[in-house]
Amino acid sequence: MSKSALPRRGLLVGAAATVIGWHTAGRSWAVTGTDADTADTDATAGGPAPAADLAALPRLDGSVVADPGTLARFGSDFGHLVATAPRAVLRPGSVRDVSAVVAFAHRHRIPVAMNGQGGTGGAAELESHSNYGQAAAAGGVAIDARGLNRILSITPGRAVVEAGVTWAQLTDAALAQGWTPPCLTDYLHLSVGGTLSVGGIGGGVQRHGLQVDTVESVDVVTGTGQLVTASATADRALFEAVLAGGGQAGIIVRATLRLVPARERALVVNLFYDDLRTYLADQERLTAEQRFDLQVGEVVRNAAGTGWRYRVEAVAHYDGSAVPDRGALLRGLNCITAETAVVDQTAREYAFRVDGFAEYLKAAGFWGQPKPWLSLFLPASTTEAFMREAAELLTPADLGAGLLLFYPFRTDRFTRPMAVMPAEPVGWHFDLISFPAPGTDPAPALERNRRLYERAVALGGKRYLIGAIPGMTRADWRRHYGARWADAVAAKRRFDPAGILTPGQGIHA
Incomplete structure (x- = not known):
């Protein structure tokens, strides 16, 4: 089977450096360019690979890209202290895309991390608001959270949003209906999924706790690619592992959040x-x-x-x-x-x-x-x-x-x-x-x-x-979690057995 005969799954026609598969022997991506969509432009692949060496990406609603400009943009974060570029970026067209790509990454032991891409301007200003490479996926796949930016519903006392929605978006949409999130970060142009992964702190913490304390349920893609709805009463272990869990047990793709009546x-x-x-x-x-x-x-x-x-x-x-x-x-x-x-x-x-x-x-x-x-x-x-x-x-x-x-x-x-x-x-x-x-x-x-x-x-x-x-160090993290360390380790082993999720935190390195 020649490369030109490969199924064009995961391929967004006309997009430069779109990923079509993974070389399992060379551990590198096969990508296609705008003018030669059957060419392998991966310099590390060592020339055309045999079919047995190429695992094709699953069919996606969005795309996985590997052009230099995109990789450079996802190679740093708000802190600008470390540079750890991924080797591909998923621009999801759906939650299903996240599940499919994480399952693919699990099979091939490819690091994955969600990147909130917070900010207010165009693409040049959007960036992960981690400060020291926490949202990096060095050598792996960064997931652009901006592909999941829909507010699904706002009803009395409750909002359902995708993980890439910013708190600014949610605040304005909720205020328009007389509601507001109870605890807001000081800077609102951060993704919901990003702050829930670390906790989310702001001036309302004295009354309401962290933003994670206002969550009713989350939809999570685990490290095996399984999509799970978790809450305090359903899949509680996963619910507790992902909220303020640093992205170690799963990727939050959707959240149901508590709202309170807004004041004027x-x-x-x-x-x-x-x-x-x-x-x-x-x-x-x-x-x-x-x-x-x-x-x-x-x-x-x-x-x-x-x-x-x-x-x-x-x-x-x-x-x-x-x-x-x-x-x-x-x-x-x-x-x-x-x-x-x-x-x-x-x-x-x-x-x-x-x-x-x-x-x-x-x-x-x-x-x-x-x-x-x-x-x-x-x-x-x-x-x-x-x-x-x-x-x-x-x-x-x-x-x-x-x-x-x-x-x-x-x-x-x-x-x-x-x-x-x-x-x-x-x-x-x-x-x-x-x-x-x-x-x-x-x-x-x-x-x-x-x-x-x-x-x-x-x-x-x-x-x-x-x-x-x-x-x-691992000793530092053990000391940090204290009595919770065993729970953190158990959750990592259970929900991310290949250890691919959010390696930039360094918690289980």
């Missing part, structure tokens, strides 16, 4: 502190009393530029003219009263507040630079000690044009076992979202991240699955 307006209160201990006490008091609907915080430079100070950003939602009583909201707090600032805006304006900041970062040249982020969860009992040490270590250059978010949460709001947290009732989120100046060498920052991570772990802390922490 947001009263945004900013409180300032020069004393760390006072800030910690007031933040934890607000968390315990739940005076606000949303509550975050930030570490900022003082006016003289000689040290750090602290800011609470808290939001009370309301409708119509029923403006919340500011006196009641602020009673008993020990902030610097004269510096208190209040902004009244629509709820949508607050939800999309980061968009303007993102446009500034793009215009100023920060967006596409290496970004060594660090995201940690700390137990309340040791947070002060950690923050004092971090404040001595960090400089304004470490932030660049970025932010250092720093706020508490109640750990009883976290219900998904793979989202491991400090073993105390209250934890703190330390989120160094650095945007260093263009041309900055990221190597010292990565060393700093490792040093801060080690200190956090020594103090009972955990890491978030985003961020850039070099040198993570």
Whole structure:
């Protein structure tokens, strides 16, 4: 059987460098070009391969491509710290495509990872918002989540969406019907599947937990290509393994999410502190009393530029003219009263507040630079000690044009076992979202991240699955998951026995 006689399955006619099959001996793709759709353009194949060596792709609604431009775009991520290009990209035309390609990859031991392709602009701006190669599929197949971007339904209290839908898309569609997701990330142009794979954190965490805690069910493609609908009552082991599981047990392709009634307006209160201990006490008091609907915080430079100070950003939602009583909201707090600032805006304006900041970062040249982020969860009992040490270590250059978010949460709001947290009732989120100046060498920052991570772990802390922490070992991951490590290993073996899913996380390397 000649190559020209191969079934044209998986072939999108007219598309350059479209993959038609896999050379099992040479472990390389067979691709076809625009003008010679029977030619093998894979330089590693060693010339025309015998039919027995070529496993043809299954029939697809979309396509698998391997042109240099596409591979380069999927070879990096938002952090721009590592380059790990795939050797092919699936542009799915359906959920069935994901299942078929993962089953094919399972048979041939080809790495696979979903890539959220978040962002607001054209193809040049879309990218995985993993920060250190977590969504990479080095030498394997990247799945372009933008092929699964349909909002399937919005009904009272519930939304059903495909994994490539962004939270921005869902928020606007839900608001149009009087609903909203209960917990939103600060930057909304991220895929639903991507944030559910790591947890999904935002200002609503004190009341609602992570975004994974608002999920009713997920459709998942396991590492064998099986499509499964999982929930707390059906296939619970898979449900718990994929939510905040780092993509290790399955690829989320669809999710049913809880919605809450939307409010019209947001009263945004900013409180300032020069004393760390006072800030910690007031933040934890607000968390315990739940005076606000949303509550975050930030570490900022003082006016003289000689040290750090602290800011609470808290939001009370309301409708119509029923403006919340500011006196009641602020009673008993020990902030610097004269510096208190209040902004009244629509709820949508607050939800999309980061968009303007993102446009500034793009215009100023920060967006596409290496970004060594660090995201940690700390137990309340040791947070002060950690923050004092971090404040001595960090400089304004470490932030660049970025932010250092720093706020508490109640750990009883976290219900998904793979989202491991400090073993105390209250934890703190330390989120160094650095945007260093263009041309900055990221190597010292990565060393700093490792040093801060080690200190956090020594103090009972955990890491978030985003961020850039070099040198993570199997021992580090075992220590991270603690009592959940055996569950994580068992889920990997059961649902991804070939170990092909999301290798960039490095959890089971």
